[in-house]
Amino acid sequence: MSSFSNQVVIVTGAASGLGLVIAHKILNEGAYVGLFDINEKALREHFVDHEKYEELIGLDLTVESEVEAAVTRIVERFGKIDVLINCAGITGATNLKSHEVSTENLQKVFNINFMSSFYTAKAVLPHMLANNYGRILHIASIAGKEGNAGMLAYSASKAAVIGMTKVQGKEYAETGITVNALAPAVIQTPLVDAMPETQVKYMTDKIPMKRTGTLEEAANMAAFIVSPECSFTTGFTFDLSGGRATY
Template sequence: MEITSSKIASERHNVCREFDGQIAIVTGAASGIGLAIAKKLLVEGAHVALLDFNEKGLQQEFESYGEQTLRIGLDITNEAQVQEAVADVVARFSKVDILVNCVGITGVTNLKSHEVSTENLQKVFDVNFMSCFYTSKAVIPSMLAQKYGRILHIASIAGKEGNAGMLAYSASKAAVIGLTKVQGKEYAEDGITVNALAPAVIRTPLVDAMPEVQVKYMTDKIPMKRCGTLDEAADLAAYIISQKNSFTTGFTFDLSGGRATY
């Protein structure tokens, strides 16, 4: 079943070409926000390396794009596999202009902190935070060599405010925001911008898998009283990683329907 909306599908026939000639890597590209962003980049002319544990899902979603994509199944929590994947991208396309880190899991939710499993918390940090560190560490040398790059880490409003019952997720996304601030400062003079995007509730398979009580808790906090859409996430992400966004780095963009006011 197609996860992205008809808007992104129709744009394939009305090409904007914002990213002509650029090479992007998108993690978590087989579903949800990663899938939506990857397809938007493809529509707008980029060649995209698609990274996901779900290799079958990548093949199903992107087979029709042919040589415009490189589909790589891997364990994003394995640094050696990430380094090998990025090396394959550079060997295939000669450079990396864009990195978008969308992979993420919530872990077990609707638990108070003393009930959280240490093992589960570590797993969530490995997927949500360490993957951002591994991928950015691997692509930045290529970006430094060309004095240009755009990195976007998908964080969460939970990383700013903390969601009760979601310690592992909230803390890992707060760490992603911290990583963004540090990297944004470190590479500000090198033509590389590093930003984060903090959505509130976006209707994705990740959200659909949560207990309804948890989703209601989060949605009730949104002044617009609705979930965000994949189109809204992809459109904002596309601006953040475009050449137009040249003077903002180390910043966390909100996509929260009014929930975040700082």
Template sequence: MEDFNGQVAIVTGAASGIGLAIAHKLLAKGAQVVLLDLNIKGLRDEFGKYGEEKALPLSIDVTDQGLVEKTVRDIADRFVKIDILVNCAGITGLTNIHSHEVDSADLHKVFEINFMSSFYTSRAVLPHMISKGYGRILHIASISGKEGNVGMLAYSASKAAVICMAKVQGKEYAEQGITVNALAPAVIRTPLVDNMPETQVKYMTDKIPMKRCGTLEEAANIAAYIVSPYNSFSTGFTFDLSGGRATY
């Protein structure tokens, strides 16, 4: 249904997991996609077949605000506009530990990657969207940002912050043709999840009424709708991707 011909998208964390799946989906539906990730080899291996005019890979630390701002300016100069931003870069940090055992350095790192990078990128692209009177921003959050997962204080709190940012930004730009939403997946089978302790994955999966992980294809499908022109009256909202787990 979604047609992205002529649109320019930025996807962070595009070398793996949900970011990779969403980037492939947008490319398949006609968008030009700028792929941001530290793993430049992974980006080139995955997207080299499209050519750089269609899929431009850029190695970037999205926690470096100055570099993010320069990169977004360069993208806007090259492609004239930026229609879509999807923030997928994220880490879990240390898991399966209670709050009194949380390492402050790890907490800061998780917030820098999960929350601050999404703030930096959205802050940088919004002026370009405002100037064109159109934009779609999607922050990838998590069901843990709604409910809080035991043993995952840093991750859960950072994703709660992402959800609240989407609510604020959605309200702030609602009259300017720009929608800002979040997506809250439960467990999606990604390399990030594969690296978690199995006890942590079981804890999360047992909460899902469908009793399974979500798939990358399911995540990419709903993300494509959220950032499409068809999604024109939903903003500041957190979309569910939880197999029935979410109750609000």
């Protein structure tokens, strides 16, 4: 039996990058999956022939009412929510000193990287509490632990995600719900491909393995974290950094 047979999973940012690979992995292991992304067209291109197991929802994750409606739609169709994996995120403008950062851009990055994760967790937690079971995974970043020069908005927003993970892990520790984060270093994704080469080199040079991580490596670790087998770890930020973070 697969770890995710008959489980209901929501994946945000499912139309590209890490969210896309995780969603396919979870689907292949027998889960019913709510696929959330602002790019509904891309969702429909990437997810075909599994209509029984998929609910594709295009929405703006920074709008709380849209998140609430989407979560309700998943519960109405599949009856419950077992797992939430928050992958939606952007880097925003990079390779900038702090005094050069646009306030508008910083707020946009926070809205997508932090507020959307808060909204989704807030919406699913009552359903998990009703069943005395749940797994929430917030995708953070090594930048949230160490801070990447030239990436104030991204680093600070991911630090906020790590802080939320610690709080939520403690708050729900006795309920059968675990809340953890995953902090990758550089993973080869379209988001990274779009960054300036100098910024990517700065980050990769800090990795003792001297390479980027793969989407498959990230998806495999994410799947373990939200599996029933990962039952005695909560409020923790898992490392996926090729040796860069050892704490």
